[in-house]
Amino acid sequence: MIELDGLTKRYGEKVAVDGLTCTVRPGIVTGFLGPNGAGKSTTMRMILGLDHPTAGDVRIDGRHYEQLTDPLTCIGALLDAKAVHGGRSAYNHLLCLAQSNGIPRGRVGEVLETVGLVAVARQKAKGFSYGMAQRLGIAAALLGDPRVLMFDEPVNGLDPEGIHWIRNLMKSLAAQGRTVFVSSHLMSEMAQTADHLVVIGQGRLLADTSMAEFVRRHARSYARVRSPQPERLLDALHEAGITVVPAADGALEAEGDKAERIGELAARHGIVLHELSPRQASLEEAFMRLTAGSVEYHARTEAGPRSWGSGRQGGTA
Amino acid sequence: MSTHQPPMPQAPAAAPHWQAAPGGSYPGYTSPIPVVRTHLGHAVASEWTKIRSVRSTIWTLSVFVFLVVGIGLLVGGLVSAHASDASMSGSNPLSFGFFGVLVGNMCIITLGVLTTASEYGTGMIRTTMTACPSRGRVLAAKAIVFFAVAFVVTLVSVSFVAMVQSSMLSGSGAASPSGGDWFKATVGVSLYIALLGLLALLVGSMIRHSAGGITIMIGLVLAPLVLALFMATESLRSVRDFLFEYSFPSQLSVFYDNTLSGSGPTGWDPLWIMMGLTAAAGAGAYVLLRNRDV
Ligand SMILES: Nc1ncnc2c1ncn2[C@@H]1O[C@H](COP(=O)(O)OP(=O)(O)OP(=O)(O)O)[C@@H](O)[C@H]1O
Ligand SMILES: [Mg+2]
Numbered sequence: 001m002i003e004l005d006g007l008t009k010r011y012g013e014k015v016a017v018d019g020l021t022c023t024v025r026p027g028i029v030t031g032f033l034g035p036n037g038a039g040k041s042t043t044m045r046m047i048l049g050l051d052h053p054t055a056g057d058v059r060i061d062g063r064h065y066e067q068l069t070d071p072l073t074c075i076g077a078l079l080d081a082k083a084v085h086g087g088r089s090a091y092n093h094l095l096c097l098a099q100s101n102g103i104p105r106g107r108v109g110e111v112l113e114t115v116g117l118v119a120v121a122r123q124k125a126k127g128f129s130y131g132m133a134q135r136l137g138i139a140a141a142l143l144g145d146p147r148v149l150m151f152d153e154p155v156n157g158l159d160p161e162g163i164h165w166i167r168n169l170m171k172s173l174a175a176q177g178r179t180v181f182v183s184s185h186l187m188s189e190m191a192q193t194a195d196h197l198v199v200i201g202q203g204r205l206l207a208d209t210s211m212a213e214f215v216r217r218h219a220r221s222y223a224r225v226r227s228p229q230p231e232r233l234l235d236a237l238h239e240a241g242i243t244v245v246p247a248a249d250g251a252l253e254a255e256g257d258k259a260e261r262i263g264e265l266a267a268r269h270g271i272v273l274h275e276l277s278p279r280q281a282s283l284e285e286a287f288m289r290l291t292a293g294s295v296e297y298h299a300r301t302e303a304g305p306r307s308w309g310s311g312r313q314g315g316t317a
Numbered sequence: 318m319s320t321h322q323p324p325m326p327q328a329p330a331a332a333p334h335w336q337a338a339p340g341g342s343y344p345g346y347t348s349p350i351p352v353v354r355t356h357l358g359h360a361v362a363s364e365w366t367k368i369r370s371v372r373s374t375i376w377t378l379s380v381f382v383f384l385v386v387g388i389g390l391l392v393g394g395l396v397s398a399h400a401s402d403a404s405m406s407g408s409n410p411l412s413f414g415f416f417g418v419l420v421g422n423m424c425i426i427t428l429g430v431l432t433t434a435s436e437y438g439t440g441m442i443r444t445t446m447t448a449c450p451s452r453g454r455v456l457a458a459k460a461i462v463f464f465a466v467a468f469v470v471t472l473v474s475v476s477f478v479a480m481v482q483s484s485m486l487s488g489s490g491a492a493s494p495s496g497g498d499w500f501k502a503t504v505g506v507s508l509y510i511a512l513l514g515l516l517a518l519l520v521g522s523m524i525r526h527s528a529g530g531i532t533i534m535i536g537l538v539l540a541p542l543v544l545a546l547f548m549a550t551e552s553l554r555s556v557r558d559f560l561f562e563y564s565f566p567s568q569l570s571v572f573y574d575n576t577l578s579g580s581g582p583t584g585w586d587p588l589w590i591m592m593g594l595t596a597a598a599g600a601g602a603y604v605l606l607r608n609r610d611v
Contacts, residue, residue, distance in 0.1 A: 001343055026345035048447050051610040061343040066450045069354045077447055083440030085371060092370035100363035100448040102353030140444065145348035177346040 001026055001179055002047060002148060006056035009042050009203075016042040018203035019056065024181045024196075026147070029174045031194030031211070032183040033287065035295045039203040040183040041079065044152050048077055060148055072101040072144030078151045081133040086126025090117055090136050093125060094143060103144055111139040130157030138166070148179040155189060167193050187287035191215075199287070201294025218286030223259040226251040226275035227266070236269045237262065251275065360449050360458035368462055373431060378466075381424035382474050388417035389478030397485045410486040411494050411502040412573040414478045418506060419566055421474075423535065425467050425510055429517030430530035432463050437525040443611055452606045456522060460599070463518050468511035476503045498574070505572045505588065512591045513538075513565070519598040523605050538565040563590075 002024040009017040017039040024030045034040050045051040047058050049065030060068070060075055068074050084093055094108040112118050115135040120128070125136060134157050141149055151170070155163045170193055174180045184190055190197065190211070197214050199207040207214065224247065227233045233252070237244055242262065244252040254262065259278040266273050353359075368374050392413045433456075436442035449455050479502055483494065494502070521530040545560035561567055562581025571587050582590065 001345070026343075045443075045610070048443075049450050050443055050446055052608075061345075068450060070352050071355075071450055072448055073348060073350060073352055079443055079447075080440050083444050085367070085435065085439050085441050087371040087373060088367070089370065092366060096363045096366040096370070097444065097448050099366055100359050100445075101355055102359050103350065107350065145350045147343075147346050147348070177344070179345060 001061055002150075002181060003059045003062075004043070004047075004056070005058070007043065007046060007053055007058050008055040009039070009046060009051060010054040015203050017046070017053075017200075020200065020203070020205055021056075022198050022205060022208045024179055024198070026179040027174060027177050028195035029170050029180045029182060029193050030196045030198060031190035032181060032198050032200070033185065033187065033190060034183075034200040034206075035185060035291050037202075038200045038291075038294065040200065041152055042203075043200075044077070044079060044150055044181075044183065047150065048075070048079070070101060070144075072097065072103060072146060074144070074146055075148040075150065076141035076144055076146040077149070078134075078137040078141045078154055080152070081130065081137040081157070084125040084133065084136060087124055089122050089124055090128075090139075091121040093136065094139060097140055097143055101144055107143055107145070111142045114142060115139040131159060131162055134158055135162070138169075146178070149173055149181070151180075151182040153183055153185075155184070155186075163189075187283045191283050199290060201291040204294070206290055206294070214286070215283065218290070219283060220255070220281040220286070221257055222279050222281070223254045223257070223262055224251055224275065224277050224279050225254070225259075225262050225266075225273060227271055227273050229271050232269065233266065233271050233273075236265050236271060240265055253279075355449065357454055357458060360454050361461055363448070364458040364462040368432065368466060373435075374428060374466075377424045377428045377431075378470050381421045381428075381470065384421035384424065385414075385417035385471075385474040386478055388420055389414050389475075390481060392416050393478075393482040393485045400486065400491075408491050409494055409498060409574055410483045410491040411479050411498055412570075413482050413486075414475055414502060414506070415570055415573045417478060418471075418475060418510065419569060422510055422513060422538070422565075422569075425471070425514040426517040426534045426538070427531055428467070429463060429514035430521035430524075430534060431527055432459055432518050432521065434521035434525055434527040434530045438527055446611045453603055456599075456603060456606055459522075460515055460518060464511050464515050467514040468507050471510045472503060472507040475506050479503055501572050501585075505585065506569070509569065509572060509588055509591055512588070512595050516591070516595045516598055519595065519602040522602040523598070542566055 004020050004022050004024075007017055007020040008015070020039075020043060032040055032043070042051060046053050047060065047065070058064075065071070065075075088096075090112065091108060094111065095105065097103075098105060098108055109118075109121075112121050115138050117132065117135055117139065120132065125133065128136065134154065138151070138154065141151065149170075151166075154166050154170075158166060170180050170182060174195070182190075182193065194211050196210050197207060198205070209217075225233070225244070226249075230250075230252070234244070237252075237254070240261070242254050242258055242265075244254045247253050257278060259276055263273070263276055265271075266276075396413055436445060445455060446452065449458075479499065487493070517530065517534045520533055521527070524530040524533065541560040542564035545557045545564065548554075548557040548560070558580070568582055568587035568590065571582055571584070
């Protein structure tokens with residue numbers, strides 16, 4: 001269990017984390033979402049006692065990080081996969097961590113096996129690919145068989161097989177009753193892994209909700225319809241009291257689960273349809289709508305000089 | 318598109334739990350791995366693994382031994398080849414070990430700075446501090462391990478050089494050194510060099526940058542003497558004398574009884590001065606480490 005209470009971090013003028021209060025519970029995977037620069041990594045550093053909070057408090061199973069006498073058996077964390085001395089072998093890297101917490105030497109071999117790095121255990125870390133470094137970081141997090149696990153963007157740099165593996169790993173760790181806290185900017189990734197969501201933007205809490213609740217609230221469903229006789233269709237829909245908005249490609253979109261009604265209506269009026277499909281807006285879009293007001297680093301979609309703000313978040317809030 | 322959405326209803330805050338005793342009352346996974354209450358010994362074991370498992374340690378120490386022994390033997394050979402009874406009369410044969418140590422100390426400085434600063438370069442420091450949240454303990458463990466390594470390696474090298482040189486020069490009319498001379502030229506020098514390295518380690522911890530730390534330390538070691546060499550005017554005489562007497566090479570030479578100037582620190586003074594400096598740096602490094610973000 002990780003408890004954040006009004007956690008705040010200021011770097012000079014910049015407020016990186018702003019009064020964050022939430023609880024990360026055991027037994028489930030909690031996703032920590034936010035756009036670039038939202039303050040996810042900063043929050044995680046404060047949880048680990050690396051950065052001192054400007055205000056507020058954070059505890060792990062009721063204790064401050066400095067009070068932990070057996071930190072690695074209490075919490076394991078992957079912050080930055082490249083935070084390894086390049087000249088040291090994977091085995092020695094894990095060995096020095098194990099020794100610092102009195103963890104039996106045998107665990108080093110076990111976690112190397114878990115992450116699939118046994119074959120390169122004696123090689124220097126600087127030769128590792130990003131994915132291998134990521135696996136080494138995960139091995140370090142698992143070393144103490146901790147009750148709490150925290151991963152900062154663990155799927156970064158992993159191949160599809162690796163992503164699949166870490167997803168299942170996180171789920172099984174949570175199923176064993178551990179607290180699993182994992183950050184990401186990818187809603188779609190979280191949708192497949194997390195049971196609970198904490199969303200932040202510009203350091204502020206935007207949502208603290210179960211995944212199911214988030215989906216129910218935010219996954220907008222609509223019907224998409226395209227016809228060579230748009231005027232007749234519009235009239236018919238209007239008569240039936242169905243409001244539609246034109247989509248970019250000339251199709252029409254109606255909010256809600258209306259595909260069946262529209263189909264019946266068209267049949268009754270003898271209107272030709274080229275397309276009729278029930279759709280769900282992606283969670284990614286829902287996430288972007290939620291954080292639209294707090295995205296700091298907008299990118300331009302195209303290289304052309306006239307396309308400012310044409311990104312999907314453009315013009316909102 | 319919709320505007321800013323209000324935060325969603327929060328799950329009930331868990332504040333009441335915070336009064337609970339650690340352990341027990343928190344639900345969740347229990348590991349079969351025995352829980353160990355960590356202490357300084359664990360941190361020392363960890364730092365020992367770190368320092369011995371990178372090749373840069375082996376390299377810098379090998380170069381150190383090579384310089385101290387190589388220059389020592391070279392000087393010993395030159396002196397004994399050109400020595401006449403008259404010129405050597407009364408001189409201390411151990412004093413010729415000075416040159417190798419003077420050059421070699423750069424390696425110890427480098428290793429000292431790297432022991433702390435390199436972890437900031439790689440980001441390893443975050444892993445280290447996560448594994449051992451007591452920052453003072455991390456610094457102490459690094460200091461203990463480094464000091465022991467630097468002391469032992471220096472002691473072995475300078476003792477070897479001292480023995481070879483004194484046997485090379487034994488027939489040349491040089492004085493035979495007393496037990497006190499031996500002790501100063503071996504254990505004394507080794508303590509002094511290891512402390513210098515420890516100072517470098519602490520500077521590395523404060524600067525958090527390998528190249529910066531090494532530059533500062535080399536400046537500290539060389540600049541006073543170089544400045545003094547060019548202070549020709551009489552008006553700067555007192556400054557010049559001070560720089561001469563307290564520059565690192567002069568203080569090192571006190572251990573060999575061949576100082577540049579007749580005045581200044583004598584006997585074991587340089588060691589006490591270095592201890593004072595290191596203690597001050599240690600306090601500074603500790604305070605900074607405790608208060609800064611990692
Ligand atoms: N040491 C620091 N000094 C100054 N500003 C910082 C520091 N660390 C973070 N920040 C700022 O705080 C904000 C939050 O950064 P943080 O790295 O926590 O974001 P993040 O959510 O992890 O982003 P990303 O998804 O890109 O990893 C950023 O605007 C960043 O510039
Ligand atoms: Mg981040």
